[in-house]
Amino acid sequence: MFKKKRNLLALGVLLLVTVATITASLWLVQSPTYIDSHQRLLGPSAKHWFGTDHFGRDIFSRVIVAARVSLFIGVVVAVISTIVGTVIGLLSGYYKKADFIVMRIIDGMLAFPALLLALALVAALGGNITNIIIALTFAFFPVVSRVVRSAVLQIRNIQYIEAAKTTGVSDPVILFQYILPNVLSPIIVQGTFIFAKAILAEAALSFLGVGVNPTTPTWGNMLQEAQVYITIAPWFSIFPGVAIVLTVLALNVLGDGLRDAFDPHAPAKRKKRTSMVSNGEQKIA
Amino acid sequence: MIKYTLRRLFSLIPVMFIVSIIVFMIVHLTPGNPATLILGEESTKESVAQLEKQLGLDKPLLVQFFYWLKNILMGDFGQSVYSSEPVLRIILNHIGPTFSLTIFALILILLIAIPTAIFVVWKRNSLLDPLFISVTLLGVSIPEFWFAILLVLGFAVTFPIFPVAGYAAFGDGVLNWIYHLFLPAFVLAAVEIGLVARMLRDGMLEAVNQDYIRTARAKGVKESIVLMKHVFSNALIPTTTVIATIVAGLMGGTVIIETIFTIPGIGQLLIDSIYRRDYPVIQGVILFIAAIYVLVNLFVDLLYTFLDPRIRYD
Amino acid sequence: MLEVKNLKAYIDVDAGVVKAVDDVSFSIKAGETVGIVGESGSGKSVLALSLMQLNPKPPVFYPQGEILFEGQNLLTMKESELRKIRGNKISMIFQDPMSSLNPIFRIEKQLIEAIRTHQDLSRKDAERKAIELLTDVGIPDPERRMRDYPHQFSGGMRQRVMIAIALACRPKLLIADEPTTALDVTIQAQILELLASIQKKYGTAIIIITHDLGVVAKLADRVMVMYSGRIVEEGSTADIFYRTSMPYTWSLLRSMPNIGSAGNERLVPIQGQPPNLITPPKGCNFNPRCLFAGPECLEVDPVLAERGNGHLAACVLSQREFNERKRQLEAVEREGVRG
Numbered sequence: 027m028f029k030k031k032r033n034l035l036a037l038g039v040l041l042l043v044t045v046a047t048i049t050a051s052l053w054l055v056q057s058p059t060y061i062d063s064h065q066r067l068l069g070p071s072a073k074h075w076f077g078t079d080h081f082g083r084d085i086f087s088r089v090i091v092a093a094r095v096s097l098f099i100g101v102v103v104a105v106i107s108t109i110v111g112t113v114i115g116l117l118s119g120y121y122k123k124a125d126f127i128v129m130r131i132i133d134g135m136l137a138f139p140a141l142l143l144a145l146a147l148v149a150a151l152g153g154n155i156t157n158i159i160i161a162l163t164f165a166f167f168p169v170v171s172r173v174v175r176s177a178v179l180q181i182r183n184i185q186y187i188e189a190a191k192t193t194g195v196s197d198p199v200i201l202f203q204y205i206l207p208n209v210l211s212p213i214i215v216q217g218t219f220i221f222a223k224a225i226l227a228e229a230a231l232s233f234l235g236v237g238v239n240p241t242t243p244t245w246g247n248m249l250q251e252a253q254v255y256i257t258i259a260p261w262f263s264i265f266p267g268v269a270i271v272l273t274v275l276a277l278n279v280l281g282d283g284l285r286d287a288f289d290p291h292a293p294a295k296r297k298k299r300t301s302m303v304s305n306g307e308q309k310i311a
Numbered sequence: 312m313i314k315y316t317l318r319r320l321f322s323l324i325p326v327m328f329i330v331s332i333i334v335f336m337i338v339h340l341t342p343g344n345p346a347t348l349i350l351g352e353e354s355t356k357e358s359v360a361q362l363e364k365q366l367g368l369d370k371p372l373l374v375q376f377f378y379w380l381k382n383i384l385m386g387d388f389g390q391s392v393y394s395s396e397p398v399l400r401i402i403l404n405h406i407g408p409t410f411s412l413t414i415f416a417l418i419l420i421l422l423i424a425i426p427t428a429i430f431v432v433w434k435r436n437s438l439l440d441p442l443f444i445s446v447t448l449l450g451v452s453i454p455e456f457w458f459a460i461l462l463v464l465g466f467a468v469t470f471p472i473f474p475v476a477g478y479a480a481f482g483d484g485v486l487n488w489i490y491h492l493f494l495p496a497f498v499l500a501a502v503e504i505g506l507v508a509r510m511l512r513d514g515m516l517e518a519v520n521q522d523y524i525r526t527a528r529a530k531g532v533k534e535s536i537v538l539m540k541h542v543f544s545n546a547l548i549p550t551t552t553v554i555a556t557i558v559a560g561l562m563g564g565t566v567i568i569e570t571i572f573t574i575p576g577i578g579q580l581l582i583d584s585i586y587r588r589d590y591p592v593i594q595g596v597i598l599f600i601a602a603i604y605v606l607v608n609l610f611v612d613l614l615y616t617f618l619d620p621r622i623r624y625d
Numbered sequence: 626m627l628e629v630k631n632l633k634a635y636i637d638v639d640a641g642v643v644k645a646v647d648d649v650s651f652s653i654k655a656g657e658t659v660g661i662v663g664e665s666g667s668g669k670s671v672l673a674l675s676l677m678q679l680n681p682k683p684p685v686f687y688p689q690g691e692i693l694f695e696g697q698n699l700l701t702m703k704e705s706e707l708r709k710i711r712g713n714k715i716s717m718i719f720q721d722p723m724s725s726l727n728p729i730f731r732i733e734k735q736l737i738e739a740i741r742t743h744q745d746l747s748r749k750d751a752e753r754k755a756i757e758l759l760t761d762v763g764i765p766d767p768e769r770r771m772r773d774y775p776h777q778f779s780g781g782m783r784q785r786v787m788i789a790i791a792l793a794c795r796p797k798l799l800i801a802d803e804p805t806t807a808l809d810v811t812i813q814a815q816i817l818e819l820l821a822s823i824q825k826k827y828g829t830a831i832i833i834i835t836h837d838l839g840v841v842a843k844l845a846d847r848v849m850v851m852y853s854g855r856i857v858e859e860g861s862t863a864d865i866f867y868r869t870s871m872p873y874t875w876s877l878l879r880s881m882p883n884i885g886s887a888g889n890e891r892l893v894p895i896q897g898q899p900p901n902l903i904t905p906p907k908g909c910n911f912n913p914r915c916l917f918a919g920p921e922c923l924e925v926d927p928v929l930a931e932r933g934n935g936h937l938a939a940c941v942l943s944q945r946e947f948n949e950r951k952r953q954l955e956a957v958e959r960e961g962v963r964g
Contacts, residue, residue: 029441032445130325130326130329131329133325133326133329134325134326134327134328134329134330134332134333135329135333137326137327137329137330137601137604137605137608138330138333138597138600138601138604139559139560139562139563139600139604140559140563141563141564141566142562142563142566142581142597142600143333145566145581145585146334146337146593146597147337147340149337149585149593150337150338150340150341151340151341151342152341152342222451222452226452226454229454229456229457230454230455230456230567233454233456233567234566234567234570234582235582235586236582236585249454249456249457249460252460253460256460256463256464256467257464257467260464263457263460263461263464264461267454267457267460267461270454270457271449271452271453271454271457274452274453274454275448275449275452277452278448278451278452279445279448282444282448436683520681521724522719522721522724522725523724523725523726523727523728525679525719525725526719526725526726526727526735526787526790527727527738528679528711529677529679529711529712529716529717529791530711530712530738530739530742530790530793531708531709531710531711531712531713531742531743532708532712532738532742533708534704541727541730544729544730545727545728545729548729618729619728619729620728620729620774620776621728621774621776
């Protein structure tokens, strides 16, 4: 029940951040772009909850608005990489001939630490939102296809699928109507974690100065700008960072909760039905 | 065992081939002429043509690739367009700090994660366990660079104990080395500690209910020894595979950490080269890191089979 | 030597409390071999682990009872005291020899651990003792085999190693929980012979827990039949097999091959499932599956009562009524087969 509360809280945080950033223009009192050179680097106050930045802009408003780009990149990368990864994983797990070549390519892609692959791709393509999405998708989809493939391999030979094959059901139908629903849970879990990782990666790329155009407010860009002022205006670095941590933590908690919920062998559940009771007792318990 | 090792070694060939294709493509993904990109818009036609020739850009892509691959196999990673030094020498000059940083971080991870996991499993029926899970989730949710910034803030202003920038080589004295590397290594380790401790805890909880653990208890062995000897060593085997994941995380992390703490390693070299559009160096560094990562993976795989007697003796 | 009084061992699960062992009393004399028989789910394994205090707490807890071993109550004993008994005075072997040995340690290490936990021996002496033990349980070439890992042994050999570990400190009581269930039939007989010879050689008391009445018939002096967490019949092996006093034992006998009075009889499986131990049926726990059940059985929860000469049974029927009904049932069934 401790877990349930935690998951609900995480969901609440995500909803709050999403709704706040979408409706920002309706309720933000301070403009995120208004420059006031007399109000530079002010600490948190009633007027500027999170203080002001080096241009005298309101940090609270900027954190809220920045969520839009950060979340957008996160969602799009999560969705595209799970779709791409799932399709490749399904095909690779189902067609033995394709499997060998596809998996060697995936192995090759997995030979790069994800952040480095993204970094190299962004360096080559140039930093804008589309390219970052492309780069991060390339960094994250190989893991999904691995997970999906092994799930497909596990159920491919189960009887009802064999039966469907012998009765002449077509391959696409088997793949998407028989197999896909059965491997959906690990995909959803992976997608949630990729959402979290993509937000972190975007922030890191922007922080390194190879990410989203520096004039666009994103959490990573704000932290990049704030770095110089760390000793004289720590709030400038702290609040965007807290925004990242809260959002990513919520996603990770949710992913963890989903994994436990989907996985009948999750350690947390196993705790009560311990194996000391012989098989027979377990049935009753 | 020998057969397996050979098979694993052979499987490196296709992987490294794919890796080299990807690395090669990095330059050619860039919109526009790479030579112009490197030299800048206002460069003369002659200098562009000369650089194209130097990089072999005037030949068909496939020819370029095999030419490039052949050179790399012979140890020639090309020349930096920024300093004209051979790429391989530049990389080797920067490897020391990165290696130190990664090893230091790895040691910190193991020193903290292992006792933590054992303790959490020992107190597995208390509130410590959900607390531990929450902390590890928080750990993987904090951006490394932000955590580094906060530490810099803390140690530069509030508690100036450790330096927040610079690097001292191992040769300059071990204490000096530790002194300079502690903060960056700690930041680098912080994210991974949670992951490793969590993996170990999951593995130990899996092992703790096994029949052979009950046998150990039935012998009258102390619970602490049961956990440390029987449970831990069984959980350790699957956890070795995580080392590969850690190393990947560490290598991605060094790029950021070296930049923040101004450590002259290959991470910083990579970022600098990206700013300079020094593509041969970028390619060299990425290829180098991928190769190391692939080798670490191989090592871990072999270690796994070596540690598990059920596989070793088959 | 061992006396269990009104023991209850319950398991706390999400759905409620499982009464795995529900008010069980019995005693074991030194050197005796006692069989505890029941279907899976009857609580016999939880009972066995209770005697070693090896049930994980939580979820298992003991709301009531005493387990007196040489006069000391194991239920109230400190963990450090219990450790001195486990593996030393009371030992246990388990059902699955495949998973009961630590897969990553050599046999030697696991044996020596058992020896040196309780005996102050040098490594050399412990090693010598380990070889002796392995010879005792019939492992050929023990010096060499000691250096092997569990997966290099067959199932029967592994169970022999388990027995060697259990015997490491010459225990007074050996608890064998389904020691032969996971083994091939031919190997089963060898392991049972080994247990019998140990019994003879060292005078160790043995509690053998099994669902297999054949095992009990070969080994036990006395038998306790367990059903849904309780002992429902107890007596000498002859009492149980030839002077059966209650329907469950009778059903159990009929469901097993080669036992009972007539060898050519058909096997009759017991209908239905063991009861849910979270919310047991009203009245007698066996009434939903009992061919003898009358209206009384839905009301009365019978307790163990003397049937003469230490033979106890828990059933509303008297011995005479039971025998009468049994004869009728068997006659009807014979008619059915013919017709």
